[in-house]
Amino acid sequence: MSTIPRVSSGVAGEPAHFGSVLAHQPEIAESFFALYGRFWGSDVLSARIKEVARMRNARVTECGFCRNVRFDKALGQGLGEEVVDDITDGYETSARLTDAEKAALKFTDALIHDPDLLTGDARAALQRHLTPAQIAELGLGVTLFLALAKALITMGLEPEAMDRTVLPTPAVLEAAA
Amino acid sequence: MSAVCAALAGDPVLAAHYADFRGKTEAALAPALVALVALVRQAVAAVHGMGAAPEESALDEGTKLCLAYARRMPFEHTAITDAEAAAVVAHLGEAGFVAFSVLAALADAECRAALVGVAELAGVEANPTP
Numbered sequence: 535m536s537t538i539p540r541v542s543s544g545v546a547g548e549p550a551h552f553g554s555v556l557a558h559q560p561e562i563a564e565s566f567f568a569l570y571g572r573f574w575g576s577d578v579l580s581a582r583i584k585e586v587a588r589m590r591n592a593r594v595t596e597c598g599f600c601r602n603v604r605f606d607k608a609l610g611q612g613l614g615e616e617v618v619d620d621i622t623d624g625y626e627t628s629a630r631l632t633d634a635e636k637a638a639l640k641f642t643d644a645l646i647h648d649p650d651l652l653t654g655d656a657r658a659a660l661q662r663h664l665t666p667a668q669i670a671e672l673g674l675g676v677t678l679f680l681a682l683a684k685a686l687i688t689m690g691l692e693p694e695a696m697d698r699t700v701l702p703t704p705a706v707l708e709a710a711a
Numbered sequence: 712m713s714a715v716c717a718a719l720a721g722d723p724v725l726a727a728h729y730a731d732f733r734g735k736t737e738a739a740l741a742p743a744l745v746a747l748v749a750l751v752r753q754a755v756a757a758v759h760g761m762g763a764a765p766e767e768s769a770l771d772e773g774t775k776l777c778l779a780y781a782r783r784m785p786f787e788h789t790a791i792t793d794a795e796a797a798a799v800v801a802h803l804g805e806a807g808f809v810a811f812s813v814l815a816a817l818a819d820a821e822c823r824a825a826l827v828g829v830a831e832l833a834g835v836e837a838n839p840t841p
Contacts, residue, residue, distance in 0.1 A: 572724065
């Protein structure tokens with residue numbers, strides 16, 4: 535895995551990172567940030583469950599950038615580091631993760647790794663803990679987390695080192711008055 | 712329609728945002744590379760066992776190397792080398808490489824979403840192909 539950017543920054547004076555590289559394609563960037571803001575702004579599925587799924591994706595896809603970013607909305611919903619530490623193999627036995635979060639993690643693993651993980655009891659548990667609308671939102675989220683992590687990695691945008699960084703949760707941008 | 716779009720039928724605004732993002736990614740490679748968009752989706756789907764691989768005998772070398780790169784996305788994304796990426800950049804340009812990277816990664820994720828049955832789980836009767 536390369537930590538040397540394979541594409542230059544599209545913003546003068548800024549190093550290559552996901553945002554500055556996406557500036558080469560401003561229409562894609564604008565559409566993505568509108569989508570991501572809408573996704574995180576929706577409360578159909580809690581930000582905490584979305585962040586649990588995002589953390590799992592970060593670990594499985596080996597996205598160091600994703601792994602070190604935290605969104606503040608999920609922190610406000612009690613997703614502390616002691617909980618994040620449990621989002622690893624064996625999460626099924628965690629006493630800190632809720633049953634709904636474990637069901638969401640199984641769905642995440644099935645989508646990003648092996649669809650056969652979501653059969654029988656796991657599928658029933660997902661449908662017991664989440665509504666169809668919540669599963670739809672979770673499906674969108676994991677699709678985006680996975681795709682963007684892989685795009686980031688393959689464009690060589692993995693940081694060599696990065697501290698844990700809390701960022702404002704993406705939000706819908708208000709049109710200028 | 713992709714499985715993800717179908718799954719979002721209950722939230723038309725979010726569905727429209729997703730369709731717009733998908734469409735903008737596609738449009739960034741069209742019209743000059745409009746054929747590449749479909750070929751990339753087909754090549755990635757074939758890796759997942761979702762249909763036949765594209766027929767490549769009549770394709771130019773640049774398109775072939777893009778497809779070879781896209782086929783690495785599902786299971787070998789961390790093993791793609793700087794040289795492989797540089798070859799795609801040389802063919803598509805930097806802006807094209809950015810759009811292509813998002814397109815190929817999204818194609819992979821959409822296949823996986825279809826395989827896990829996201830639309831059916833979201834209450835949509837049929838789970839469409841990616």
